[in-house]
Amino acid sequence: DQQVKQNSPSLSVQEGRISILNCDYTNSMFDYFLWYKKYPAEGPTFLISISSIKDKNEDGRFTVFLNKSAKHLSLHIVPSQPGDSAVYFCAASGGGSYIPTFGRGTSLIVHP
Amino acid sequence: NAGVTQTPKFRVLKTGQSMTLLCAQDMNHEYMYWYRQDPGMGLRLIHYSVGEGTTAKGEVPDGYNVSRLKKQNFLLGLESAAPSQTSVYFCASSQLRTGASYEQYFGPGTRLTVT
Numbered sequence: 001d002q003q004v005k006q007n008s009p010s011l012s013v014q015e016g017r018i019s020i021l022n023c024d025y026t027n028s029m030f031d032y033f034l035w036y037k038k039y040p041a042e043g044p045t046f047l048i049s050i051s052s053i054k055d056k057n058e059d060g061r062f063t064v065f066l067n068k069s070a071k072h073l074s075l076h077i078v079p080s081q082p083g084d085s086a087v088y089f090c091a092a093s094g095g096g097s098y099i100p101t102f103g104r105g106t107s108l109i110v111h112p
Numbered sequence: 113n114a115g116v117t118q119t120p121k122f123r124v125l126k127t128g129q130s131m132t133l134l135c136a137q138d139m140n141h142e143y144m145y146w147y148r149q150d151p152g153m154g155l156r157l158i159h160y161s162v163g164e165g166t167t168a169k170g171e172v173p174d175g176y177n178v179s180r181l182k183k184q185n186f187l188l189g190l191e192s193a194a195p196s197q198t199s200v201y202f203c204a205s206s207q208l209r210t211g212a213s214y215e216q217y218f219g220p221g222t223r224l225t226v227t
Contacts, residue, residue, distance in 0.1 A: 041220075044218045089154060098143070099157065099160060
């Protein structure tokens with residue numbers, strides 16, 4: 001029973017366009033959400049996070065949006081670059097547990 | 113600052129053999145974790161530790177044991193390896209959750225094959 005779902009295993013985008021990666025969660029106690037990026041043969045690295053008291057957090061080309069009523073968050077990358085090609089994991093924690101739950105990841109390919 | 117390091121990077125085991133994966137962090141983090149990553153399954157938590165001398169089970173703990181004798185080290189043991197334990201193993205660490213920042217730092221991974 002997945003509490004964090006990334007329903008798109010893969011996404012293909014043209015360089016310069018927007019990439020939108022989606023994540024849904026079922027546990028209403030989650031109050032902190034993170035996105036990680038993973039290149040092949042490397043460990044995941046932290047990208048951006050958002051607390052449930054906000055609905056948007058921006059860091060350069062990366063913006064995360066949180067819709068608590070829909071239990072949905074999304075990561076926007078604008079403009080997309082070939083170096084953004086990686087697997088992106090969504091993670092969530094809360095409800096008294098600091099241990100994050102991860103989604104299964106979305107593989108983003110940005111074509112030159 | 114080396115961050116999180118893992119030893120070894122690669123290993124091939126025969127069914128029934130045992131081995132220990134070592135994770136070390138130099139960031140004075142309280143929390144440490146072991147994950148496995150399998151195709152299409154994302155990152156699944158095996159065991160974690162919230163401090164020196166304490167460990168707890170994660171989502172997929174069967175067949176693994178852990179120890180955290182020193183704050184900076186977290187060991188993952190396979191007592192009797194099985195082909196189902198073929199995977200990429202990642203160690204991670206994080207500080208206690210304070211304020212708005214709470215992210216995990218991951219090691220580079222250990223690729224384990226059990227034949």
